[in-house]
Amino acid sequence: MRAPPARRTNLALLAALLLAFATGAGAVAAGSSPGRWVVIAHGLAGLTVVLLVPWKSRIIRRGLQRARRGRWASLLLAALASATLLTGIGYATGMVRSASGVRGMWLHVAAALLLVPLAIWHVLARPARPRGTDLSRRTLLRAAALGTVSAGLYVATASVVRLGGLPGARRRFTGSYETGSFDPDSMPNTIWLDDSTPRIDPDTWRLVVADGQDEHELSLDDLAAFDVHVRTILDCTGGWYAQQDWTGVPVSTLLPSTGDARSLQVRSATGYSIRFPVDDLDRLLLATRAGGKPLSPGHGFPLRVVAPGRRGFWWVKWVERIELQATPWWLQPPFPLT
Ligand SMILES: Nc1nc2c(c(=O)[nH]1)N[C@H]1C(S)=C(S)[C@@H](COP(=O)(O)O)O[C@H]1N2
Numbered sequence: 007m008r009a010p011p012a013r014r015t016n017l018a019l020l021a022a023l024l025l026a027f028a029t030g031a032g033a034v035a036a037g038s039s040p041g042r043w044v045v046i047a048h049g050l051a052g053l054t055v056v057l058l059v060p061w062k063s064r065i066i067r068r069g070l071q072r073a074r075r076g077r078w079a080s081l082l083l084a085a086l087a088s089a090t091l092l093t094g095i096g097y098a099t100g101m102v103r104s105a106s107g108v109r110g111m112w113l114h115v116a117a118a119l120l121l122v123p124l125a126i127w128h129v130l131a132r133p134a135r136p137r138g139t140d141l142s143r144r145t146l147l148r149a150a151a152l153g154t155v156s157a158g159l160y161v162a163t164a165s166v167v168r169l170g171g172l173p174g175a176r177r178r179f180t181g182s183y184e185t186g187s188f189d190p191d192s193m194p195n196t197i198w199l200d201d202s203t204p205r206i207d208p209d210t211w212r213l214v215v216a217d218g219q220d221e222h223e224l225s226l227d228d229l230a231a232f233d234v235h236v237r238t239i240l241d242c243t244g245g246w247y248a249q250q251d252w253t254g255v256p257v258s259t260l261l262p263s264t265g266d267a268r269s270l271q272v273r274s275a276t277g278y279s280i281r282f283p284v285d286d287l288d289r290l291l292l293a294t295r296a297g298g299k300p301l302s303p304g305h306g307f308p309l310r311v312v313a314p315g316r317r318g319f320w321w322v323k324w325v326e327r328i329e330l331q332a333t334p335w336w337l338q339p340p341f342p343l344t
Pocket residue numbers: 193194195196197198199200201240241242243274276278304305306317318319320321322323324344
């Protein structure tokens with residue numbers, strides 16, 4: 007294809023980046039298998055950005071010939087975008103899964119988040135104003151061609167990964183690699199943002215169960231009486247997953263009727279908290295054991311959430327209070343803020 011006008015390349019790149027960012031956030035949230043489409047769309051958006059690189063490089067080279075203010079910020083943006091693409095492709099294929107001990111998925115997300123403010127600045131400082139003719143038949147055909155080529159590139163990459171037996175072929179649909187299944191001791195201890203493992207005295211620790219009217223407390227001994235088993239997968243957005251046998255008490259046993267409640271708030275001794283839709287109650291387990299042994303402090307001793315089909319950040323550790331509330335579950339930030 008002949009190079010399109012710079013303005014259209016820039017608009018296409020902006021569209022691809024917005025799609026990549028939205029689907030990236032979606033991929034982090036996806037826990038059950040319909041979410042696979044979001045993850046695939048994320049791969050397509052990323053490869054579309056890759057396809058636009060040659061055209062964008064020409065624009066950048068021309069731009070660099072004029073000494074404009076903000077060129078260093080623009081170059082930093084380009085570097086972060088490259089780092090995001092390389093870590094994304096490296097992790098997806100399994101070619102580069104970590105760099106100096108840091109998990110590639112973490113680097114991918116960090117680079118993507120750092121580039122957001124720069125990208126916003128760049129769009130404001132070098133605006134490419136859309137025109138009516140941007141929606142001409144010709145542009146739409148070009149966009150369709152671009153989409154088709156990136157789909158082809160996606161299929162080709164996936165085939166190379168599969169046929170070449172690259173580690174990427176063993177990923178779950180979320181993109182995570184298996185780590186420490188059926189061996190809780192070798193499963194990573196993961197903190198969402200800035201939490202830390204609290205010191206909890208099992209003798210004085212209580213679980214407070216609040217049903218909207220009353221509340222009551224359960225000791226660890228009380229909870230030891232329950233031994234419902236659930237085998238399920240914990241899938242961290244940091245790019246690993248593990249299957250374990252969890253033992254504990256179903257939330258629906260502790261809260262048999264939900265009344266008018268719309269959500270269940272689960273709070274950790276650290277203050278970390280998550281709001282579940284009441285429809286989740288049938289599936290939620292409060293686990294005291296993993297692999298038949300009491301939870302380690304890092305994995306949430308004495309009590310943690312097991313939420314089949316939900317990503318790791320829903321699996322609140324060090325639980326000390328569960329409470330039915332009238333508040334809808336979606337009245338919370340899409341991701342925990344601490
Ligand atoms: N209180 C609390 N619970 C938490 C977190 C946290 O930071 N604080 N991290 C969550 C995240 S991101 C994941 S992936 C799982 C990890 O569980 P693990 O450390 O037992 O592997 O715990 C979740 N529960």
